[in-house]
Amino acid sequence: MRNGALPVVPAGVLATARLQGQDRVTWQPAAGLRFAVVARAGGHGRVVVGGQSLAPFEDRDKQTMVLVGLGWLASIACLAGGLTLTKVFETRAAAGSRWPSNRRMDCPRPHRGCSRLVFLVQRWPQVAALGLPGCFNALGQVPDDQ
Numbered sequence: 001m002r003n004g005a006l007p008v009v010p011a012g013v014l015a016t017a018r019l020q021g022q023d024r025v026t027w028q029p030a031a032g033l034r035f036a037v038v039a040r041a042g043g044h045g046r047v048v049v050g051g052q053s054l055a056p057f058e059d060r061d062k063q064t065m066v067l068v069g070l071g072w073l074a075s076i077a078c079l080a081g082g083l084t085l086t087k088v089f090e091t092r093a094a095a096g097s098r099w100p101s102n103r104r105m106d107c108p109r110p111h112r113g114c115s116r117l118v119f120l121v122q123r124w125p126q127v128a129a130l131g132l133p134g135c136f137n138a139l140g141q142v143p144d145d146q
Helices: 011-020 055-094 112-123 125-130
Strands: 022-030 033-041 047-053
Touching: 011 022, 011 033, 011 047
Parallel strands: none
Antiparallel strands: 022 033, 033 047
């Protein structure tokens, strides 16, 4: 409705419905109002018109775009965090940090850093596949002489 008056269906929609039996269009009678309209030919040259507002569907599209955007931001944050952690571990390894090496002779007895990594590997075997530095062999087991 515009200024209290019902909007008038475009004459082209009615003419097409009379000639072809029906016409399906999206119609915007005023700014901010959009409708999906079906016009079907009736008897004696009359046309029946039915429609539905597109506002709920457009709102759902906006919600979907927001969720997609948030998912994209979360994935970028995860990638950035992973890259940051990778760089931190690489920097520590290059600087000869307190992380023990994979060689048995550098870890004569269990110590704090070693035991943490051994716990991780024993608790979650897939951690060993990451190649984290620690006092364990390729199977994620602590050598017996430690």
